Amino acid sequence: LYRRLLATGRAGAGSWVDYGLLLLRLDRPREAQAALRTALPGQAEDLHLQGLLAQAALAAGAWQEALPHLQTCIDQDPDPAERAWNQAALSLLSGQWQAGWAGFEARWGSRLRRTPLPAFDAPRWRGEPLENRTLLLWAEQGLGDTLLALRHLPRVLERGGHVVLALPRPLLPLVPPLPGLQVVEDTLPLPSFTCHLPLLSLPGLLNYVPEADGGGAYLQPPPTDGWADALRERLRALPPGLRVGLVWRGGDGFPGNAARSLSEGDVPSLLATPGIQWVSLQAGTPAPWPLALDLGPELTDFGRTAQALYALDQVITVDTATANLAGALGLEAWVLLHLACDWRWMLGGARTPWYPSLHLFRQRRSGDWREVILAVQRALAARGT
Numbered sequence: 001l002y003r004r005l006l007a008t009g010r011a012g013a014g015s016w017v018d019y020g021l022l023l024l025r026l027d028r029p030r031e032a033q034a035a036l037r038t039a040l041p042g043q044a045e046d047l048h049l050q051g052l053l054a055q056a057a058l059a060a061g062a063w064q065e066a067l068p069h070l071q072t073c074i075d076q077d078p079d080p081a082e083r084a085w086n087q088a089a090l091s092l093l094s095g096q097w098q099a100g101w102a103g104f105e106a107r108w109g110s111r112l113r114r115t116p117l118p119a120f121d122a123p124r125w126r127g128e129p130l131e132n133r134t135l136l137l138w139a140e141q142g143l144g145d146t147l148l149a150l151r152h153l154p155r156v157l158e159r160g161g162h163v164v165l166a167l168p169r170p171l172l173p174l175v176p177p178l179p180g181l182q183v184v185e186d187t188l189p190l191p192s193f194t195c196h197l198p199l200l201s202l203p204g205l206l207n208y209v210p211e212a213d214g215g216g217a218y219l220q221p222p223p224t225d226g227w228a229d230a231l232r233e234r235l236r237a238l239p240p241g242l243r244v245g246l247v248w249r250g251g252d253g254f255p256g257n258a259a260r261s262l263s264e265g266d267v268p269s270l271l272a273t274p275g276i277q278w279v280s281l282q283a284g285t286p287a288p289w290p291l292a293l294d295l296g297p298e299l300t301d302f303g304r305t306a307q308a309l310y311a312l313d314q315v316i317t318v319d320t321a322t323a324n325l326a327g328a329l330g331l332e333a334w335v336l337l338h339l340a341c342d343w344r345w346m347l348g349g350a351r352t353p354w355y356p357s358l359h360l361f362r363q364r365r366s367g368d369w370r371e372v373i374l375a376v377q378r379a380l381a382a383r384g385t
Contacts, residue, residue: 002015002018002019002022006019013038013039013042013043014039016035016036016038016039017035017036017039017043017048017049017052019035020032020033020035020036020039020052020056021052023035024052024055024056024059027059027366027367029056029057029059029060029366030056030060032052032056032059033053033056033057033060033065036049036052036053036056037053040053044072045076047072047073047076047077050069050072050073050076051069051073053066053069054066054069054070054073057069058339058340059339059340059366060339060365060366061339061340061363061364061365061366063347063348067090070086070090071090073086074086074087074090079109080106080109081106081108081109082106082109083106084103084106085103085104085106085107085109087099087103088100088101088102088103088104088106088107089343091103092104092343092344093343093346093347094346094347095211095346095353097203097208097209097210098207100343101203101204101207101208102204104200104201104203104204105201105204107200117198118138120136120196122136122193122194122195122196123195123196124195124196124197125195125196125197125205126205127159127205127206128159129159129160129161130159130160130161130162130163130195131160131161132161133161133162133194133195134161134162134163134164134191134192134193134194134195135156135159135161135162135163135164135193135194135195135196135197136164136166136190136193136195136196136197137153137156137163137164137165137166137196137197137198137199137202138166138186138196138197138198138199139166139167139168139171139186139198139199140198140199140200141199141200142251142254142321143168143170143171143251143302143321143324144319144320144321144323144324144325145199145200145324146167146168146171146199147171147174147219147302147321147324147325147328148200148324148328148344148354149199149200149202149203150174150175150199150218150219150328151213151218151328152199152202152203152206152208153165153175153178153181153218154218155206156202157178157179157180157181160180161180162180162182163180163181163182164182164184164190164191164193165181165182165183165184166184166185166186166190167183167184167185167186168185168186168187169185169187169301170300170301170302171301171302172185172301172303173222173301173302173303173304173306174219174221174222174302174303174306174325175219176220210352210353210354211353213353215330215353215355215356215357216330216356217328217329217330217331217357218328218330219306219325219328219329220306220329221303221306221307221309221310221329222303222306222307224307225307227298227304227307228304228307228311231295231307231308231311232311234293235279235293235311235312238277238292238293239277239292240275241275241276241277242275242276242277242313242314242380242383242384243277243279243292243311243312243313243314244276244277244278244279244312244313244314244315244316244380245279245280245281245295245308245309245312245314245315245316245317246267246270246278246279246280246281246282246291246315246316246317247281247282247315247316247317247318247320247322247323248261248262248266248267248270248282248318249261249262249282249285249318249320250318250319250320250321251320251321256338259338259340259366259367260318260319260320260337260338260341261318262318262336262369263369264288266369266370266373267289268289269370269373270316270373270376270377271289271291273376273377273380273381275380275381275384276380277292277293278291278292278293279291279292279293279294279295279308279312280293280294280295280296281295281296281299281305281308281309281315281317281322282296283296283299283300283305283322284296284297284299284300285297295308302321302325305322305325306325306329309322309325309326309329309331309333310329310331314332314333314334314380314383315331315333315334316333316334316336316376317333317334317335317336318335318336318337319335319336319337319338319341319342319345323335323355323358324355326355326357326358327354327355327357327358328355330357331357332357332358332359333357333358333359334358334359334360334361334376334379335358335359335360335361336361336369336372336376337360337361337362337363337372338363338366338367339362339363339364339365339366339367340366341362345360348362350362359379361375361376361379
């Protein structure tokens with residue numbers, strides 16, 4: 001219907017914008033770009049149109065094409081917090097860490113912010129020595145973001161004092177007992193504290209540069225227990241072949257979950273890879289396909305997930321908390337990335353300075369997992385049994 005309307009030559013710029021938006025929703029970004037550019041003459045100051053052009057370019061993997069549209073949106077947005085937040089996200093994506101951290105605090109005023117800043121009576125910590133004070137570090141974003149930020153704990157503990165770390169229950173088994181540290185569940189009443197800081201503010205406060213970190217593990221799985229010992233026996237009892245753990249879907253609470261996840265139509269082609277004993281690591285969810293081992297219902301927290309990652313020959317996961325966990329553990333996992341991925345995965349390449357042990361398999365066309373799966377299958381074949 002849009003094509004018939006536009007073919008008359010009597011449609012206005014608004015119809016081209018609506019047509020471009022429709023194509024974006026159909027995951028056809030290059031066609032969307034062409035439609036939106038038709039509407040651009042005379043509409044260059046329309047921030048909605050500039051934003052759609054940036055979105056289409058990003059979805060097509062054309063980062064350089066997206067930059068001028070993104071910058072126009074940032075420069076002209078009437079909301080200063082939104083301008084700063086978008087600039088920060090762009091800076092972090094391209095590895096401009098100092099500029100990125102400077103604007104990252106604007107996330108609290110962003111229209112996309114889902115968690116409000118709590119009204120604590122205690123002041124915000126500014127990085128000074130803690131001495132006899134108690135600092136509350138609290139998780140503010142998703143599980144993967146929290147795992148990313150836990151690397152900074154040792155530097156905080158060096159400041160002295162006492163640190164209370166408030167985490168979601170599934171992450172509690174991952175933090176070992178450390179001098180000066182108290183780990184609590186974030187849904188329970190908090191102990192008293194004299195200052196506080198959200199965890200994702202630590203990189204900026206500490207002037208963190210991931211390339212200078214040297215990589216390596218900063219978390220360890222919990223000590224081996226009966227479940228971990230039994231898992232190793234179950235894995236040894238499987239037929240010959242690589243024991244490969246798979247996470248094909250992220251959490252449904254994430255706004256872009258469908259884009260970052262494999263569809264149920266994509267997974268069977270990956271499972272058809274010969275010589276592989278597939279193990280589901282999809283926590284809490286029984287696998288809808290027959291696999292060698294389905295651990296999903298048994299993965300009640302990230303301590304068990306960490307134990308499972310250590311027991312397997314290989315881990316393959318989409319961009320979700322398991323990818324961050326594998327990187328934090330220093331394991332050589334493979335991560336399948338949507339074309340327009342999160343800033344921690346950077347703009348291109350097979351590695352990220354945040355998690356040097358991970359190998360990244362990136363889409364080349366938005367929504368097309370076929371090439372990614374073929375690349376993974378070739379890598380599995382090269383690894384052998």
